Every structure is written in structure tokens, then in C-alpha cells.
Amino acid sequence: MENFSLILAIVVVTALAFDFTNGFHDTANAMATTISTGALKPKVAVAMSAALNLVGAFLSVEVANTISKGLVDETGIRPEVIFAALVGAILWNLLTWLVGLPSSSSHALMGGLIGATIASAGVGAVHGDALVTKVLIPAIAAPLVAGIAALLATRLTYSLGKKADGESAKKGYRAGQIASAGLVSLAHGTNDAQKTMGIITLALVAGGTLAPDSDPPMWVILSAGLAIALGTYLGGWRIIRTMGKGLTDLQPQQGFAAQTSAATVILASSHLGFSLSTTHSVSGAVMGAGLGRKGGVVRWSTATRMFVAWGLTLPAAALVGAIAEYVTGFGAWGTGVVAVFLVASSAAIWKISRREVIDHTNVNESDEPAGVVTTAMAAVTPPPAGTATEELTATIPAQASEPKPSKATV
Numbered sequence: 001m002e003n004f005s006l007i008l009a010i011v012v013v014t015a016l017a018f019d020f021t022n023g024f025h026d027t028a029n030a031m032a033t034t035i036s037t038g039a040l041k042p043k044v045a046v047a048m049s050a051a052l053n054l055v056g057a058f059l060s061v062e063v064a065n066t067i068s069k070g071l072v073d074e075t076g077i078r079p080e081v082i083f084a085a086l087v088g089a090i091l092w093n094l095l096t097w098l099v100g101l102p103s104s105s106s107h108a109l110m111g112g113l114i115g116a117t118i119a120s121a122g123v124g125a126v127h128g129d130a131l132v133t134k135v136l137i138p139a140i141a142a143p144l145v146a147g148i149a150a151l152l153a154t155r156l157t158y159s160l161g162k163k164a165d166g167e168s169a170k171k172g173y174r175a176g177q178i179a180s181a182g183l184v185s186l187a188h189g190t191n192d193a194q195k196t197m198g199i200i201t202l203a204l205v206a207g208g209t210l211a212p213d214s215d216p217p218m219w220v221i222l223s224a225g226l227a228i229a230l231g232t233y234l235g236g237w238r239i240i241r242t243m244g245k246g247l248t249d250l251q252p253q254q255g256f257a258a259q260t261s262a263a264t265v266i267l268a269s270s271h272l273g274f275s276l277s278t279t280h281s282v283s284g285a286v287m288g289a290g291l292g293r294k295g296g297v298v299r300w301s302t303a304t305r306m307f308v309a310w311g312l313t314l315p316a317a318a319l320v321g322a323i324a325e326y327v328t329g330f331g332a333w334g335t336g337v338v339a340v341f342l343v344a345s346s347a348a349i350w351k352i353s354r355r356e357v358i359d360h361t362n363v364n365e366s367d368e369p370a371g372v373v374t375t376a377m378a379a380v381t382p383p384p385a386g387t388a389t390e391e392l393t394a395t396i397p398a399q400a401s402e403p404k405p406s407k408a409t410v
Helices: 006-036 042-056 062-070 079-098 105-121 128-160 166-206 218-234 237-246 252-272 278-292 300-328 332-353 372-380 389-400
Strands: none
Touching: 006 042, 006 079, 006 105, 006 166, 006 218, 006 237, 006 252, 006 278, 006 332, 042 166, 042 218, 079 105, 079 166, 079 237, 079 300, 079 332, 105 128, 105 166, 105 278, 105 300, 128 252, 128 278, 166 218, 166 252, 166 278, 237 278, 252 278, 278 300, 300 332
């Protein structure tokens, strides 16, 4: 540890700060549907998710090795490059959290790393084959696979549950939803906490503290697990609202199908070392579950904003990472300027977020208008068989009291 310099210490602390933002940014992945359907109370849900994220961090290091060994040439990277990459990732996480968009923390990290690496060592230092096969292809495939699986699972669930007693079936699905939410949390810790492990390991190799091709040390695994668990416990309530209420309205059957499908995709990818986005997987599964129920629809206005954020994540984080790397190239004072900018920007975003506080007390309140297309589809599509009469009766006055949607909403 004699080579553990000041810049390396700054990189490790910044990486753990990113891991913390990853935790509260992605809490929605595991618990948004569980909270929105009432299967668990908000604070209980995030506490359960935090504990399982910590456990998941110890299950594998395959994804960490993809980040530390596979994506960029670790022999030509300085610790300042890692610091610049983390700046891009953290700022993108905070900006998308502020507006409540479930973007990918994983892609923000990798985008920042790619941009900073190119600015420092050129395009040749990025392993293009690993970028395509283990990042870009999973980014496209994961939400499609999870969405189709959730759509089919939702239809199968409703088909098998036609003759089941309404209240008993709902209780059973809520129990299943809690179990599947726990599985998603475990999968999230296994996949996402490893990305911070990988970036810290890469920094340690770059700083001469670890030998090339080393696996993450135990203290790195533990600290990354604790950071993401703490962030998860505090809850990213803005994104939980979008994921749970903004995309579609879910019933317990749909929540169970969505979370089980997403967890399967995430765990399989973690085993293969694919650094996919848990956000993409869960969002795809939620939309698939929304379309899988008769009468269920997706709010495409929200989905479109989300897709745009997905497309911008890699290049936006890469651009910030490249600029930060250019400034750190001026020496210690350049690194100090970037650090001050990161802290000041983070504080400003936090202050802006306090203008409209979203927490566990109002997370299930949706201010997303229904939209003309959504309203029309819901009006002409028959409800699922076996729906309780009292549920339909309760829906009618609620629809009658809804404000007329804006013409701008689609």
C-alpha cells in the first residue's frame, strides 16, 4: 500500500460516491413496482433492497473483471483518467435523478470511462470488441428480452388465474412480488456493485498498487457493497415514482411477472460477465407487463423521454469525462478545479431538487397525465376476465374525476 497516493485516494472516494448515487438512482429497478402495487410499504421496501444489494455484491466478480480488464487498456490509464470518468458518470446520474428519468448508471460509468480514456490515450486504448459484445449489444437486447418475457408471463399469469379467488390470488401475487423484488435487488447488487469494484480495481492497477489482471481485493468488494446499499436505502424516490406510476399502472400479477423476468435477465447476464443496464432490463419488463394485461397500456410520452435519455447516456457522460480529463491534464490544480466543479454541481442539483420534494410519503402520487392515446385504448379495451366488480365500480368515478388531458400529451 506504499503506492497509495493522494490522487488514488481521491479516485477511490469518488468511485464510492458514484456507487452511492448508483444505489439511490437504481432503487426503482427493484422496488418501484412493489411500492406502486402496495405489496410493501416504501421504507420497508428500500430497507429490504439495501440489504440484498449488499449480499449480492459478494456473489461474483465477473462484471468487475469486464470493467477492469476488458473495456480499456489498463496499462495506459492514469488514476486521473478514472477520476475524470467518474465525474461524467456522477453528474449524469444526478441530472437524470433530478428529472426522474430511469437512465443507466452502468452506461454513464462506461461512457465516462470511454471518453476520458480517448482524451488521454486515444481511440486505440478502448477495446472495441468488448464494447460491442459486452456493452452495446446487451444494452439493446436486455430490455427487449425482458419486455417480451414479461408480456408473455403476464398473459400466462392472468390466464392461469381466471378461476382463482380474487382476494386470495392478489395476496399470493403480492407475496410472489416481494420474493421477485428481493431477487432483483440481489441481482442488482451482483451486477451494479461490481462496476464500482471494477473501476476501483482499474484505478489501483493504474496507480501501481495492484498488479495487472488482478481481481478486486476484499476491501474493495466490501466498500462497494456498503456504498450501494446505503444509497439504495435512502431511496431514489423521483425515479421510483416514474417507474412505478409514470410508465404504466400495474396490478400485483403484472408486478410479479415484470420483476421475475427482469431478475432472470440480470442474473444470467452477470454470470456471463455482460455489463448490462439493470435499468434497461427492468424498464423493458415493466412496459412488457403493462402491455400484457388486457386494458393495460404504456404511457409512451414518458417512455419516449426515457428512450432519449438512454440514447444520450453514453455520449453525454463520455463528453463530460473527456473534458474533465483534459482539465486534469494541467496537473494538480486542474484536478482540484474538476473536484470543486463536481462538488459545486452536485450541491446545486440537490438544492434544485428541494423545490419539489418527493419521498416515501408521496411517491405513489402520479402527476403524469394519462394522454389521449392511452385514454382511448383503455376505453375500448375490455378489462381482464375475473376482475372484481367492486374494482370496476371504484374505477368509474376515479376516471370521471380525472382532468381532461392536454392536447400536447400523446
